[in-house]
Amino acid sequence: MTPARGLLYAASAMLAAVLLAPVLSLAVAAADGSGALWPHLAAYVLPQAIRDTFLLLAGVGILVIGLGTGTAWLVSAFAFPGRRLLDAALLLPLAVPTYVVAYAYLDLMHPLGPVQTGLRTLLGLRSPRDLSLPDLRSLPGCVLLLGFVLYPYVYLPTRALFLMRAGTLLEAARMLGAGPARTFFRVALPLARPAIVLGTGLALMEALNDVGAAEFLGVRTLTVQVYATWVNRSDLPGAAQIALVMLVGVVGLVALERLARGGRGYAGSGHRDRPTARRRLSGWRATLALTLGLTPVLLGFGLPAGYLVWATWQRLLGTGLPETLAAQALNTVFYASIATLVTVAMGLLVAASPHLLGRRSGSALIRAAGLGYAMPGTVLAVGLLAPLALLDNGLASLADAGLGWAPAVGLGTGAALVIAYTLRFLTISVGATEAGLARIPSTLPDAARVLGRGRFGTLLAVQIPLAWPAVLSGALLAFVDMAKELPVTLLLRPLNVETLSTHLYGEAARGTYEDGAASALLIVLTGLIPVALLLRLDRDAAPRQSRSDA
């Protein structure tokens, strides 16, 4: 083994240890956690939290499947004026984090907010007491909000599958006399099952990860309880125990997803069939189709985003932008940028590891890199506490031993946040880089090897330069996710540091909504970047398709 190779192995082993640290530390916490807390949690906190979480996930699951497959079918099987626009617009809610949409709606639907005021004027009512709408701050309200923001996770893969595979199959079904409804339920739905399950799984992960929307709307989910137990009750072991319960839930969710896919993989890439011969709609049917399709866009994006623009504008006209906004934006960009750099570097190492270390250890490392993304942010943060404290102590004793100063990297410093961001979003960078590397014809690295370059040299001279666009797009996606991130930021940020998301959370928690609108708008604008990227990828794929058809 050459020294370089040894170094590589050491680095990979260390990275694997860091990747596994949160899970291991939770397991340790559970193993020797004090029994004194558990009865209290089991009796008063967990039953209600588990019930609410379960109901929330079930409700969101049903809603995203309905909205996601319905809209995907609408844009794949029918042709009507505005279809192309709708096709793209349906992705827009991806730009709005769950806590932002909850924040916007709470203000929008406030008794003194524009909607209720407008309704009262319309009905000739004076007092807010005369008009009683169902309160948004409830479990059903939370389900509705999350469902309308998270359905694109189902829409995106399902639509891709319809575009890719459906053409011939659906035509055949129609030739055999099956009407549109029958075709949808008997052919399209079973066909799209792997895509639907995959998308639903992602949407539920997001719902489970959510801490803002649930708390604003008064739903005491497990995530909220972890946060509350930690921050409000200063009870770390308790938080760890709830987090462990959630981790079990995530494992269950993943197992359920595997089961529901029935061993079938989801073929997300590859050759498209002929484009589906869409059924042409006209007149009132076309109007209905467009209206139906635009409803989730309006509710999941249009209304909240429009409201944020309006509220920011009002604020601008009134007292000007909040002075703290620039500092928050700067903090957001600062931590997200540093973590993105680390993530890209780690992502390169992990994605290239099958080429450098051999296939088996490489794919193990790649799987380990996905752990952080599978864990809800609060769980990851709790799991990181013990390892970070250990690191702090270790460094402190090192400092005592002779350095004379203590390099603080752990809790309460930016380093903790950067580490947590990296662990949580590493898989995005790894996935993008992997895809970029996989697209390189295998003869190119082979040629480099024969021309005298080692594995590492080949990686540097050929593979990374060719995969660079994919690496960059992965970096961009990771950056945006970090900038939008709430739960981890809330728990691990350095003292007195506010990012856009934590500021928004604070305003909402205090009930002073007006001040948060500008921050929320900035977050939504950031969130639009990956949506634009997705749309461009989609457009790039289309012409290539028509050429290969010719």
Place this chain on the structure above:
Amino acid sequence: MFRRRKPAPAPATGHDGVSASSPVRLEISGVSRRYGRTPALENVSLSLFPGEILAVLGDSGCGKSTLLRLVAGLETPDAGEIHIDGRRVAGRGGSEPPDTRGVGLMFQDYALFPHLTVLANVRFGLNHLSSRQARAVALERLAEVGLAGREESYPATLSGGEAQRVALARALAPRPRVLLLDEPFSNLDAGTRERVRADTLAVLRQDGISAILVTHDAAEAVEFADRIALMRKGRLIQCDTAEALYRAPVSPFAARALGDVVTVAGIAAGGRLTTPLGTIPLPSSAPDGAVQVCLRPEAIRIVRRGEGVPGQVLRRSFAGASSRIDIEVPGLDAPLRLTAAQDAITGDSVELGLVEGGILVFPESERA
């Protein structure tokens, strides 16, 4: 990992406990390779001498590309050994990585690096030289293949023939001890292919390169190579000069590889061979009994009436100075196709006879 290849040494210098007189450039001994349960190569042995060009001929899937990848070090053999200039590069005790073997490989798709200019592609394997030297060598190589002036182009802007020549220059630049060519002309259209092939051969001969060419095209193998290794289903069938392969193939399959044959059933008895086309002295030793006889076109002659076996002319087609004639002969499964002078045959029937040379006798048991 950052080991650089030493500048290619002169032929075997006696390193690694090998006698300096070893005349073999590349020695492949008993090499096997399987993918899962499918064997790709079974017990293949070949040698390549300095300055020699060897063609490996076979259909797709016969294992010829696997052989190249094993020699290049891109894969490791499951059994057997590979020596280059007497130095073991694969076999017991591990496999030397491709970057230090001193082997050049030209890929079927050329594998030019799309993000590098033509010059940078050719310089890629010259990392051990100083920047100035590397540039000089690369320019020299480009001039040799007739691409001076295209240094700054990117591969995407090259024609197929130009890309092939860049690939050749790139493979030759580090002065490999063995150059491997994997179907390097199959992506070119027919007109370009002839010219590029001749140019490539000229460059290899001029530099005295030892090379292995993998191809499925028999004419290419004959034109290009000193010797031809015929492969089938992962096994080496025969390795010899084109002429020897043509005159003394080891099986009916080998007989068909380098030229047309008509296969007929025959009986060998008492030093004579009886076929539907007549009886002749047994051309090679064979035990008495049923045999397979492969006849080259030149073994079949049209003879005067009364001296041969009668045949019925089925079809006649114009082929310039000569004509192609399909003749039905009693006792043969399919009509014979002969090429004869335009006026050699006039009527509807002819008589055919055998002449010595081009008659190949194989035991009946030999598979087709």
